[in-house]
Amino acid sequence: MTxxxxxTTDRVAPDRRPPALGGFSPAVLGIELRRVLRNRRTLAxxxxxxxxxxxxxxxxxRGQQLPNGRAVTAYIMVSLAVYAAxxxxxxxxxxxxxxxxxxxxxxxxxxxxxxxxxxxxxxxxAMVLGLIAVCVEFVVGAATGVRLSADVWLLTGLGAWLxxxxxxxxxxxxxxxxxxxxxxxxxxPILAVLAMFGGLFVPLEVxxxxxxxxxxxxxxxxxxxxxxxxxxxxxxxxxxLANLVVWTALFALGATRLFxxxxxxx
Amino acid sequence: xxxxxxxxxxxxxxxxxxAVTAVDGLSLxxxxxxxxxxxxxxxxxxxxxxxxxxxxxxxxAGSVRILGGEPADAIARGRVAxxxxxxxxxxxxTVGETVRLTANFYRHSRPAEEVLERAGITGxxxxxxxxxxxxxxxxxxxxxxxxxxPDLMVLDEPTTGMDVEGRREFWQALRRDxxxxxxxxxxxxxxDEADAYxxxxxxxxxxxxxxxxxxxxxxxxxxxxxxxxxxxGADQAALAALxxxxxxxVRGDSVLVRTADSDLVARHLLTRTAARDVEIxxxxxxxxxxxxxxxxxGA
Numbered sequence: 001m002t003x004x005x006x007x008t009t010d011r012v013a014p015d016r017r018p019p020a021l022g023g024f025s026p027a028v029l030g031i032e033l034r035r036v037l038r039n040r041r042t043l044a045x046x047x048x049x050x051x052x053x054x055x056x057x058x059x060x061x062r063g064q065q066l067p068n069g070r071a072v073t074a075y076i077m078v079s080l081a082v083y084a085a086x087x088x089x090x091x092x093x094x095x096x097x098x099x100x101x102x103x104x105x106x107x108x109x110x111x112x113x114x115x116x117x118x119x120x121x122x123x124x125x126a127m128v129l130g131l132i133a134v135c136v137e138f139v140v141g142a143a144t145g146v147r148l149s150a151d152v153w154l155l156t157g158l159g160a161w162l163x164x165x166x167x168x169x170x171x172x173x174x175x176x177x178x179x180x181x182x183x184x185x186x187x188x189p190i191l192a193v194l195a196m197f198g199g200l201f202v203p204l205e206v207x208x209x210x211x212x213x214x215x216x217x218x219x220x221x222x223x224x225x226x227x228x229x230x231x232x233x234x235x236x237x238x239x240x241l242a243n244l245v246v247w248t249a250l251f252a253l254g255a256t257r258l259f260x261x262x263x264x265x266x
Numbered sequence: 267x268x269x270x271x272x273x274x275x276x277x278x279x280x281x282x283x284x285a286v287t288a289v290d291g292l293s294l295x296x297x298x299x300x301x302x303x304x305x306x307x308x309x310x311x312x313x314x315x316x317x318x319x320x321x322x323x324x325x326x327a328g329s330v331r332i333l334g335g336e337p338a339d340a341i342a343r344g345r346v347a348x349x350x351x352x353x354x355x356x357x358x359x360t361v362g363e364t365v366r367l368t369a370n371f372y373r374h375s376r377p378a379e380e381v382l383e384r385a386g387i388t389g390x391x392x393x394x395x396x397x398x399x400x401x402x403x404x405x406x407x408x409x410x411x412x413x414x415x416p417d418l419m420v421l422d423e424p425t426t427g428m429d430v431e432g433r434r435e436f437w438q439a440l441r442r443d444x445x446x447x448x449x450x451x452x453x454x455x456x457x458d459e460a461d462a463y464x465x466x467x468x469x470x471x472x473x474x475x476x477x478x479x480x481x482x483x484x485x486x487x488x489x490x491x492x493x494x495x496x497x498x499g500a501d502q503a504a505l506a507a508l509x510x511x512x513x514x515x516v517r518g519d520s521v522l523v524r525t526a527d528s529d530l531v532a533r534h535l536l537t538r539t540a541a542r543d544v545e546i547x548x549x550x551x552x553x554x555x556x557x558x559x560x561x562x563x564g565a
Contacts, residue, residue: 014415015374018342023371031367035358103354107407109322110353112342113371 022114024121032125042091045188046133050084051140057201059144068233074148077141078156079200081157082227084133085164086220087191090184092126093171093255097183100175100262114174115263119172122162127161135162148231155230161225161245170219176258180231198224219247271334273298273449274319278328281314281473290473291328297447298417303460303467303481304453311473313351313454316422317461319451320348333417344414349407349421351469357396361387361406364395368410375413385409400433405439412443418543425459433522437463461532491528495541497521508534530532 019025020095036042058076066075096119099105108118148156174187195201196222197211204212215221222244229236274296281289291310296302306310317323319330319548321337340346355364365382369375382388385405390398398406404424411419424440425433434460440450441463454460459480462465467484469477477484490512500521510527521541525531526547535541 014344016343016345019371019373025370027370028367031359031363031370034363035356039358099354099356102356104354104356105354106322106350107353107355107410108370108371109410110320110341110348110350111368111371112344112373 013131019112023112023115024117044087047136050080052261054080069088074146077146078228081134081137083195083200084137085130085160086167087129088129088133089164089168093168094183096174096175098181100179101181130164131161146193147255152230159227166248169255194220275331279325280327291473301450303464305460305467306470310470346418347411347416349411349424351422352440355395360392362391369413372414378414381412384443397558401428416450423453493523493528493531494541494545495535497541
């Protein structure tokens with residue numbers, strides 16, 4: 001360790017240790033969150049649109065019941081909560097594309113912030129927005145007459161929320177793949193198609209059999225099944241669980257690889 | 267030993283991009299507290315050198331030491347900060363938020379209000395970055411670089427794209443900040459900036475250092491011309507007394523005069539002496555300098 005240089009002794013030597021946790025801190029998270037909650041486009045697609053979907057497509061089903069006697073509106077509400085959370089987490093993960101395109105990630109390389117701390121902040125922010133998205137959908141549901149027992153509220157909510165971690169990884173993967181400012185413009189439609197195959201917009205039972213078979217291998221299927229299991233009482237099938245595990249692993253691995261490639265580049 | 271630790275030590279730095287050698291065996295030692303201008307035209311290898319200096323690019327050969335250590339370590343400890351041309355900013359944050367966010371990446375940083383003030387952007391702290399002019403964004407980058415109170419500040423063409431007023435304000439801000447102890451290295455292709463703000467100028471061309479000295483020395487080299495004439499029995503003292511003359515040398519029947527004012531010397535030789543075969547030549551450095559200052563001044 002070198003001691004203070006002669007010429008610098010006239011000022012108080014600042015603490016020169018690298019930051020704790022690579023620069024990850026609640027203050028950084030706070031600013032990240034404020035940014036997200038100020039972005040009208042993000043709010044429109046993650047909070048407002050899924051709630052409006054529920055009012056348009058969910059409410060007309062009032063009075064209908066699932067085989068176990070629970071309301072169809074609850075089924076639609078949980079499905080749309082999964083959708084809201086996945087759009088939320090994907091959009092935060094994919095924001096790295098925008099920040100790379102703008103050159104912000106290069107600016108960050110001039111600071112002590114570690115790339116892993118940067119990604120950690122993105123994942124936490126994504127999960128917070130995902131939680132808000134699930135809560136908004138549930139509040140809209142509850143306000144318009146969905147009644148469930150406390151444990152079903154909690155378990156479906158947790159399923160929808162935690163399942164969306166897959167999409168935080170998916171967003172990061174895409175974000176490191178395409179450094180484009182408007183990456184969400186082409187991911188948005190992809191998410192809608194995936195949600196469709198995951199049975200979030202209509203029950204898979206109404207799809208033709210071929211599509212239904214394909215759907216079981218798409219990345220939203222597992223999350224949807226998991227989130228709705230406490231409601232339908234069907235239990236989580238092994239196929240759904242395998243789907244969830246495999247897609248999470250694939251996206252996380254892809255994101256990690258691309259992230260490594262990005263940070264190794266000097 | 268530690269007190270003589272150089273702020274920057276580059277040795278044999280080389281970087282090629284395909285067939286182009288951007289930096290060609292460049293070695294440079296900068297002592298703590300020096301304000302050094304890296305002067306050269308676009309494409310001279312200034313930015314590539316700075317990228318390697320900061321650890322943003324890996325040299326093909328040679329080594330970089332900053333404050334006795336690796337660039338990445340100096341960055342992690344907030345001992346070096348930089349204002350680059352390529353560093354982007356988040357358009358949706360305000361100026362103040364950008365500073366506060368960045369401040370949180372350091373273990374220790376100057377207060378946000380202080381760096382905004384020093385960079386002269388307190389008045390636009392609440393403005394969204396996307397609505398700031400290029401000059402204002404550049405001063406924001408400067409404010410960010412001030413946060414860790416670095417021992418070494420590196421600026422790559424910090425006034426590019428600014429109008430005359432913007433440039434003046436930027437340098438005033440930098441000058442206000444100038445204080446004992448901080449080493450500053452800035453790249454520029456403006457001779458006047460190097461002249462006004464640096465103690466030492468390092469002239470680079472085609473990835474090599476072509477001259478290195480105090481601003482006075484460099485200006486002298488750059489401004490000087492060589493007047494040669496055939497003049498048997500030249501009066502050396504009379505020539506040396508002419509304004510602008512640096513040196514007079516007699517070689518047999520020839521006389522060589524190094525001067526800043528070649529016209530005056532030529533006029534003197536042709537009207538007051540029997541000199542013939544008068545030749546005026548630029549020195550090599552001036553060729554380099556002209557290339558720097560005329561071809562690229564407006565770029």
